[in-house]
Amino acid sequence: MPSARVKMVLGRVAQAVPVAVGVVVISFLLTRALPGDPAAYFAGPAADEASIAQIREARGLDKPLIQQFVIYVGELLRGELGTSISTGQSVAADLARRLPASLELTLTALVISCAVALPLGILAATRPGSWVDHLCRVLVTAGVSLPTFFTGIVLIYVFYYLLGLAPSPLGRLDFIYLPPERVSGFYLVDAAIAGDWGTWLGALKQLILPAVTLALFTLAPIARMTRAAMLSALSSDFIRTARAAGLTRRKVLYGYALRNALLPVVTTLGMVFSFTLGANVLVEKVFAWPGIGSYAVEALVVSDYAAVQGFVLAMALLFVVLNLVIDIAYALIDPRIGLT
Amino acid sequence: MAEISMPSARVEKAGGTLRHIAYVLRTNPVTMIAFAMFAFFLACGVFGPALAPYDPLASNAAIALQPPSAAHWFGTDNLGRDVFSRVIVATRLDLMISVAAVALSFLAGSALGAVAGYWGGWLDAVLNRLLDTIMAFPLFVLAMGIVAALGNTIENIIYATAIINVPFYARLVRAEVNIRRNAGFALAAKLSGNSDLRVLALHIFPNALPPMMVQVSLNLGWAILNAAGLSFIGLGVRPPTPEWGIMVAEGANFIVSGEWWLALFPGLWLMLAVFTFNLLGDGLRDMVDPRKRT
Numbered sequence: 001m002p003s004a005r006v007k008m009v010l011g012r013v014a015q016a017v018p019v020a021v022g023v024v025v026i027s028f029l030l031t032r033a034l035p036g037d038p039a040a041y042f043a044g045p046a047a048d049e050a051s052i053a054q055i056r057e058a059r060g061l062d063k064p065l066i067q068q069f070v071i072y073v074g075e076l077l078r079g080e081l082g083t084s085i086s087t088g089q090s091v092a093a094d095l096a097r098r099l100p101a102s103l104e105l106t107l108t109a110l111v112i113s114c115a116v117a118l119p120l121g122i123l124a125a126t127r128p129g130s131w132v133d134h135l136c137r138v139l140v141t142a143g144v145s146l147p148t149f150f151t152g153i154v155l156i157y158v159f160y161y162l163l164g165l166a167p168s169p170l171g172r173l174d175f176i177y178l179p180p181e182r183v184s185g186f187y188l189v190d191a192a193i194a195g196d197w198g199t200w201l202g203a204l205k206q207l208i209l210p211a212v213t214l215a216l217f218t219l220a221p222i223a224r225m226t227r228a229a230m231l232s233a234l235s236s237d238f239i240r241t242a243r244a245a246g247l248t249r250r251k252v253l254y255g256y257a258l259r260n261a262l263l264p265v266v267t268t269l270g271m272v273f274s275f276t277l278g279a280n281v282l283v284e285k286v287f288a289w290p291g292i293g294s295y296a297v298e299a300l301v302v303s304d305y306a307a308v309q310g311f312v313l314a315m316a317l318l319f320v321v322l323n324l325v326i327d328i329a330y331a332l333i334d335p336r337i338g339l340t
Numbered sequence: 341m342a343e344i345s346m347p348s349a350r351v352e353k354a355g356g357t358l359r360h361i362a363y364v365l366r367t368n369p370v371t372m373i374a375f376a377m378f379a380f381f382l383a384c385g386v387f388g389p390a391l392a393p394y395d396p397l398a399s400n401a402a403i404a405l406q407p408p409s410a411a412h413w414f415g416t417d418n419l420g421r422d423v424f425s426r427v428i429v430a431t432r433l434d435l436m437i438s439v440a441a442v443a444l445s446f447l448a449g450s451a452l453g454a455v456a457g458y459w460g461g462w463l464d465a466v467l468n469r470l471l472d473t474i475m476a477f478p479l480f481v482l483a484m485g486i487v488a489a490l491g492n493t494i495e496n497i498i499y500a501t502a503i504i505n506v507p508f509y510a511r512l513v514r515a516e517v518n519i520r521r522n523a524g525f526a527l528a529a530k531l532s533g534n535s536d537l538r539v540l541a542l543h544i545f546p547n548a549l550p551p552m553m554v555q556v557s558l559n560l561g562w563a564i565l566n567a568a569g570l571s572f573i574g575l576g577v578r579p580p581t582p583e584w585g586i587m588v589a590e591g592a593n594f595i596v597s598g599e600w601w602l603a604l605f606p607g608l609w610l611m612l613a614v615f616t617f618n619l620l621g622d623g624l625r626d627m628v629d630p631r632k633r634t
Binding site: 019025144168312 | 473475479561589
């Protein structure tokens with residue numbers, strides 16, 4: 001019955017709306033909860049009385065809070081997040097320009113960590129007490145204790161300074177290469193489209209260390225959840241029935257156990273995304289990665305207020321959308337929907 | 341007969357709990373190691389300044405950037421300060437930030453969750469919406485935004501860390517209180533004339549404490565990571581105050597020229613502290629609820 005799935009997907013979309021509204025309200029409060037004068041913050045530390053007054057007038061900061069909120073939402077709907085005082089450009093444009101770098105890093109990291117964590121968790125669950133199981137347990141406990149910024153620094157020391165394998169940890173591309181023509185903003189994709197494999201390799205080399213750093217961080221929760229979910233799926237009645245019916249080991253393991261075990265794993269991915277978006281900020285700072293995380297850190301240093309709050313809001317909305325995608329994916333792969 | 345058997349049964353029950361804990365510790369030496377390491381970090385936190393061999397703030401340009409040696413176990417930094425002393429002294433600040441933050445979120449989360457779980461209704465609905473909204477933010481990013489909005493101080497780091505942790509406690513308590521709201525013992529307490537608040541606080545809430553303790557221990561490690569991450573990007577603690585996150589950030593500038601000890605030791609120390617709390621949390625979970633062992 002496809003209608004059950006469609007209904008469920010629509011339900012998830014409807015649930016995301018109040019959350020998105022809540023996110024906007026909280027970020028509005030964050031921009032207005034300042035102990036001092038918001039206009040002075042938006043104008044920056046170098047502003048004089050006249051320009052502060054001008055900003056107060058222009059942004060409607062002298063109006064009542066409700067009215068300010070209406071103005072704020074109106075600006076958001078037009079895609080305006082204010083102007084960054086350090087770059088002099090609109091925050092939305094800055095973020096849009098730097099977002100692909102962060103996404104490329106995050107997605108690569110998630111692909112790496114899923115590619116390692118899922119098989120590891122499955123193997124650990126199917127062979128409890130074996131060395132794979134112990135390895136999984138050690139990795140899981142150590143992984144959640146790793147400060148990402150510290151892992152990144154250790155990797156730089158080992159692979160750049162000691163072994164000389166990695167290029168210097170300064171951004172997305174060594175200065176000997178020209179960035180590829182912008183199509184998607186992902187250097188790997190753009191260089192491949194342009195057919196410039198030298199640049200592609202150069203971009204990949206820069207990407208590996210930060211992506212592995214992030215992947216090490218996200219590996220633990222995914223492996224832990226995969227193992228636990230596989231264990232509980234394997235001990236359930238339907239697996240016993242499938243085994244008793246004489247199905248092959250492969251069919252039982254991947255056809256039935258894994259398909260059910262993937263559900264909690266997909267749910268965990270939402271939490272993992274939350275951590276990754278936060279850890280991104282730290283990793284980008286360590287590797288001088290020109291994404292939105294390092295943009296926010298630079299903005300924090302110079303008290304570039306609009307830029308920081310624009311970043312927080314953008315990340316939160318991105319996260320709401322990601323969670324929505326995950327929920328929909330959940331609805332699509334859940335074998336129980338449509339059976340009842 | 342009844343008067344005699346009652347206390348003896350109670351003693352036996354307490355002895356049973358102790359025996360159970362001793363059994364869990366014996367069969368799981370890792371938990372015992374975790375307790376020992378916890379005691380070590382606690383000692384560093386309490387006696388830190390007395391244990392440190394040098395003044396953590398005293399710079400001496402003559403011995404700048406020296407690798408680890410017998411005199412300076414963890415080497416010296418670019419200003420000639422002893423890294424070992426700084427790492428030890430920083431323990432108190434890092435533990436204080438995380439303990440204060442977790443205590444705040446424990447209190448706020450307990451109060452909110454208990455009220456929502458016991459009375460339900462619109463209170464519950466509003467609280468759930470609020471928690472959903474907080475959880476809709478990537479938590480570290482929200483903490484950054486809060487600190488940026490409230491001002492760049494250590495107290496605000498604590499508040500920010502507390503706020504992003506509240507949902508975990510509130511949800512846990514809400515669930516634990518909700519399933520016991522109409523339990524026999526709660527209704528009996530109510531019938532014998534206790535007020536709602538009293539039943540909630542003294543009869544129902546204590547049942548939520550064991551799982552809360554596990555959460556606290558796991559959360560402490562996470563709170564330390566969070567605080568160190570915030571100070572790594574330049575929020576909260578200001579140099580020259582010794583703090584693990586800042587020390588790693590300062591050491592990062594020297595890693596590409598090969599001075600590894602500046603960043604490595606504070607980073608390892610931080611990792612060890614987080615690891616201790618995570619192991620402790622896992623161990624506590626085994627004691628509290630053997631079924632949840634993964």
